[in-house]
Amino acid sequence: xxxxxxxxxxxxxxxxxxxxxxxxxxxxxxxxxxxxxxxxxxxxxxxxxxxxxxxxxxxxxxxxxxxxxxxxxxxxxxxxxxxxxxxxxxxxxxxxxxxxxxxxxxxxxxxxxxxxxxxxxxxxxxxxxxxxxxxxxxxxxxxxxxxxxxxxxxxxxxxxxxxxxxxxxxxxxxxxxxxxxxxxxxxxxxxxxxxxxxxxxxxxxxxxxxxxxxxxxxxxxxxxxxxxxxxxxxxxxxxxxxxxxxxxxxxxxxxxxxxxxxxxxxxxxxxxxxxxxxxxxxxxxxxxxxxxxxxxxxxxxxxxxxxxxxxxxxxxxxxxxxxxxxxxxxxxxxxxxxxxxxxxxxxxxxxxxxxxxxxxxxxxxxxxxxxxxxxxxxxxxxxxxxxxxxxxxxxxxxxxxxxxxxxxxxxxxxxxxxxxxxxxxxxxxxxxxxxxxxxxxxxxxxxxxxxxxxxxxxxxxxxxxxxxxxxxxxxxxxxxxxxxxxxxxxxxxxxxxxxxxxxxxxxxxxxxxxxxxxxxxxxxxxxxxxxxxxxxxxxxxxxxxxxxxxxxxxxxxxxxxxxxxxxxxxxxxxxxxxxxxxxxxxxxxxxxxxxxxxxxxxxxxxxxxxxx
Numbered sequence: 001x002x003x004x005x006x007x008x009x010x011x012x013x014x015x016x017x018x019x020x021x022x023x024x025x026x027x028x029x030x031x032x033x034x035x036x037x038x039x040x041x042x043x044x045x046x047x048x049x050x051x052x053x054x055x056x057x058x059x060x061x062x063x064x065x066x067x068x069x070x071x072x073x074x075x076x077x078x079x080x081x082x083x084x085x086x087x088x089x090x091x092x093x094x095x096x097x098x099x100x101x102x103x104x105x106x107x108x109x110x111x112x113x114x115x116x117x118x119x120x121x122x123x124x125x126x127x128x129x130x131x132x133x134x135x136x137x138x139x140x141x142x143x144x145x146x147x148x149x150x151x152x153x154x155x156x157x158x159x160x161x162x163x164x165x166x167x168x169x170x171x172x173x174x175x176x177x178x179x180x181x182x183x184x185x186x187x188x189x190x191x192x193x194x195x196x197x198x199x200x201x202x203x204x205x206x207x208x209x210x211x212x213x214x215x216x217x218x219x220x221x222x223x224x225x226x227x228x229x230x231x232x233x234x235x236x237x238x239x240x241x242x243x244x245x246x247x248x249x250x251x252x253x254x255x256x257x258x259x260x261x262x263x264x265x266x267x268x269x270x271x272x273x274x275x276x277x278x279x280x281x282x283x284x285x286x287x288x289x290x291x292x293x294x295x296x297x298x299x300x301x302x303x304x305x306x307x308x309x310x311x312x313x314x315x316x317x318x319x320x321x322x323x324x325x326x327x328x329x330x331x332x333x334x335x336x337x338x339x340x341x342x343x344x345x346x347x348x349x350x351x352x353x354x355x356x357x358x359x360x361x362x363x364x365x366x367x368x369x370x371x372x373x374x375x376x377x378x379x380x381x382x383x384x385x386x387x388x389x390x391x392x393x394x395x396x397x398x399x400x401x402x403x404x405x406x407x408x409x410x411x412x413x414x415x416x417x418x419x420x421x422x423x424x425x426x427x428x429x430x431x432x433x434x435x436x437x438x439x440x441x442x443x444x445x446x447x448x449x450x451x452x453x454x455x456x457x458x459x460x461x462x463x464x465x466x467x468x469x470x471x472x473x474x475x476x477x478x479x480x481x482x483x484x485x486x487x488x489x490x491x492x493x494x495x496x497x498x499x500x501x502x503x504x505x506x507x508x509x510x511x512x513x514x515x516x517x518x519x520x521x522x523x524x525x526x527x528x529x530x531x532x533x534x535x536x537x538x539x540x541x542x543x544x545x546x547x548x549x550x551x552x553x554x555x556x557x558x559x560x561x562x563x564x565x566x567x568x569x570x571x572x573x574x575x576x577x578x579x580x581x582x583x584x585x586x587x588x589x590x591x592x593x594x595x596x597x598x599x600x601x602x603x604x605x606x607x608x609x610x611x612x
Contacts, residue, residue, distance in 0.1 A: 005143035005319045006379040007132045009050040009085040015041045016146040018203070022138060023182040026156040026213055028123045031104040031111040036097055036182040037138045038064060044092045051098075052135035052142035054083030055105040061088050062181070064095035072098075081382045082132070086139050098139050099181050107598045108133035112271060116595060117214065118232040122160060124214030126270055126286070128279060128599055131320055131383040134206035145318045145426050147203035153178050156213050158194045163228055163268055165210040165281035166200035202261070202282070203424055205316050210281035212268055222247035224260075228284075229269035235289065239269045242292045242299060245341065249303055252340045257310040257333060258416050261423070265306060273560035275600040277301045280308030280330075288561045290530040297496055297529075300338055300350065307333035314423040320383045322428045324374040328395015332403075335396070348467035349497045351396075352474070355464050356504040358393035362457060365390075369456040374398065375429040384599055385606055387562075397462040398452045402436070404463075405446055414439055429453050473498055477505035485518055496529035503535035512545035525551050534564045541571040541581070549584065556588050560596045562603055569604055573611035582612045 004012045021038040041049075053074065061072040071089040078084055088096060102109065112124040127137060135142040154162050155174055174195045179188040198211075217231035219240040225247060227239045246265065254260050262282045269287050278301045279286040285305040291298035311329035331354065339347035365371045371386045374395055378386065403411040418435060433453065437444050452459055464470075476486045491498070503524070519525050524536035525548055537555060540548040556568060572578075572585035589604055596604065 004145050006377075006381075007082060007320055007383060008141065008143040009052050009082060010141040010143050010146065011050050014049045015043060015045050017141055017148050018042050020138070020140065020148055020150045021180075022150060022152040023178060023180040024152065024154050025183050025188055026125065026154065028111070028125070028157070031109075031125075033102040033109075033137070034183040034187075035101065035138055036099050036180040037140070038095060038097045038180065039140075041094045044094050045090050046092050048087050048089055050141075051086040051088065051139045052083060052132075053086045053100075053139045054107060054133075054136040055103045056084075056136065056139060057101045057103065058086060058139070059099040059101065060181075062097040062099070063093065064097055070096055081380070083135055097180065100139060102137060105598075106133075106136040107602070108136045110273060110597045112214075112273070116273070117271060118230040118235060119215055122215040124212070124230065124271060126212035126214075126274070127210050128275060128286070128597060129209050130207040130279060131323075131387075132207070133599065134209050137209070140206050142206050143319065144205035144207060144316045147205055147316070147424065147426060149203055150200050150209065152198045152211070154196050154198070154211065154213065155188055155193055156196075158192050159215070160213055161216045162196045162211060162213045163216060163266070163284055164198040164200075165204075165208055165284045166198035167263070167283065169197040169199055171196045200282070204282060204313065205426065208281050208313065210279065210284060210286060212270065212286070216268075222250075224250060224264050226264075226266045227269065228266060229289075230271065235269060235292075238292050238294070239267070239289075242294070242296055243267060243302055245296065245299055246302060246306075249299070249306055249337055249341055252337050253306055253310065253333070256336055256340075256412065256415075257307075258419055260309060261314060262309055265309065267302065272558060273595055273597050273600075275560055275562045275597040275603075277561060277563060278305040280305040280312055282309065282313050288559070290559055290561055290564075293496060293529050295495055300334070300342075300346075303337045303341070304330060304334040307331075307337060310419050314419060316426040318426040318428045319378075321376050321378050323376075323383070324391035324395035324398075325427065325429065325432060327391040328374070328393075328397075328399055331392045331396040332399040345467055345469045346497065348465040348470045349473075349501055351465040352470045353497065353501050353504060354389070354393040354396060356501070357389040358397070358458065361388045361390050361393075364388065372456045372458075374453045382602075384602060387603075394458065394462075397458070400463070401447060401452070401459075401461055402440075402443065405443065406440055410440075469498070470501070473501050474505050477502050480506055480510075480514075480518075483514075485521060488521075491522070496527070496532050499524065499527070499529075499532045500535055503532065503539060506539060508539075509542045510539070512543050512547075515540050515543050515545040516547060519548075530555075530559065530561070530564060534568065538567045538571050541568065544581075553584075553588050557592045557595070560600050562600050565596075565600055565604055566607070569607045573608060586612050 002012045004010045017039050019040040023036045025034040061070040073087050075085040108127045108129050114120050117124050174189045176185045179185050215231045216228050218226045218228045219236050221227050221240050229235045264283050266284050269289050274288045291301045307330045311333050312326040317323050317325040335347045335350050527533040537552050569585055572581045
């Protein structure tokens with residue numbers, strides 16, 4: 001008996017679940033879900049089987065055929081990362097039913113009251129299951145090594161609607177046969193409720209399970225794409241305009257990487273509390289509203305989530321120790337799509353911004369260089385605590401290094417073969433390297449593969465982008481250090497990305513007067529592009545330019561995307577003799593905490609605990 005994954009109780013000797021049938025009853029007033037999960041195994045199993053749970057109440061476990069109870073136990077010790085081990089004892093079983101209830105402490109779920117939504121009229125709930133939060137929605141083997149198909153019946157108030165990362169099969173009135181012991185028939189079939197049914201027919205890792213329930217509308221933007229959001233016309237119309245080019249990106253992805261295997265690529269724009277830029281749930285990508293920038297540049301986030309349809313969703317890292325296999329490949333694939341759709345200069349800007357972010361992560365992890373590796377050891381480590389740009393940007397640099405060595409045409413052939421070979425599988429770094437060496441003979445003599453995957457820091461053969469626009473912006477950033485701001489004619493054609501790259505390359509601290517002068521000329525603190533706004537506000541905080549702290553507070557209260565929360569809170573609390581800013585950060589968090597997703601709450605609490 002041995003663990004399969006450092007972040008899961010799943011045992012390597014136990015069979016992996018192949019299908020889960022879920023019945024979920026949403027109780028908005030209490031912020032809980034009454035649920036049942038019918039788990040199917042590939043072969044009959046006798047003896048214990050371990051499942052991951054967190055913040056779940058287990059009512060019973062039942063033999064699917066005889067309806068008699070099965071022995072089960074929930075570990076009394078709660079692992080602060082993995083949660084609680086649910087042990088079910090089977091006797092030649094292939095199916096068993098678990099009756100459970102979530103709690104308001106579920107780390108995957110954010111329940112929004114009507115005042116926290118756009119329209120202020122109905123409640124809203126959504127999931128964020130990556131990396132190890134599916135276990136707080138239903139009991140499962142919550143490891144990407146386990147790929148499952150699922151069906152789901154969602155029961156909720158009839159004035160609401162739902163979406164899932166699965167095919168929608170219809171909406172109807174509830175029936176007693178739906179309940180599967182999730183709750184009383186009379187509750188399940190209460191007046192004023194509906195059931196929507198979904199089916200995911202392809203095997204996915206549990207972290208890609210996703211749903212949202214609320215007042216949701218949509219706009220058609222392409223033959224395979226709808227944009228969903230809370231039914232607020234301004235949000236829907238803006239999103240539809242921003243993502244109008246999605247079908248073109250799908251076609252480019254198919255030319256580069258092979259057939260799109262998920263039938264649809266729909267997008268859900270979530271409330272501002274969504275903690276990530278995007279989440280690549282198959283068939284239904286979740287997005288933050290901050291990607292709606294009004295100039296279609298937010299589509300680059302969509303390009304990343306689309307690229308996951310091949311690298312991440314089709315081929316998945318076996319555990320989070322190999323997270324770079326998801327994100328490094330996807331960052332490479334995203335930039336190939338961007339290059340095709342928006343041009344080489346835009347792709348070069350993306351690479352430059354990513355390079356700067358990678359350099360900064362080396363500073364962040366200077367006292368724990370383990371997490372500057374691609375192949376990491378995360379035993380005893382919460383993956384949310386060490387989430388960074390390293391697997392994205394160092395992973396990209398590794399893939400880009402291979403492309404440069406063999407040439408783009410040869411690498412494109414390799415990439416298509418890689419995707420076709422491992423589709424719908426979960427793999428690790430060693431499996432990738434073995435495939436690489438077998439299919440590009442001699443590559444190990446030209447690139448130090450072990451240094452790239454197991455070494456710390458940035459390898460010497462990594463490379464900054466080479467382009468005129470990138471070099472020009474970096475040069476202007478260097479001149480700012482000497483006291484010269486860019487002229488208006490030099491920035492006349494700049495959009496968000498150019499400003500982001502410029503700000504990211506400025507010194508972390510400058511004179512407060514320089515910060516104010518830059519904003520007086522270019523109004524960066526008022527930018528509608530949060531990448532620009534937050535980069536500027538971070539500069540203002542690091543330079544203790546307190547004229548902008550009101551805007552910092554407003555930003556921290558308006559959005560819950562961790563890409564913005566991490567740098568702003570970190571800038572506020574770092575440094576010696578900084579008690580005023582630390583008090584400010586603590587106050588803002590206490591006033592805003594309940595508006596953040598539970599994952600973001602934990603991240604900010606971790607930042608504050610180290611410094612406040």
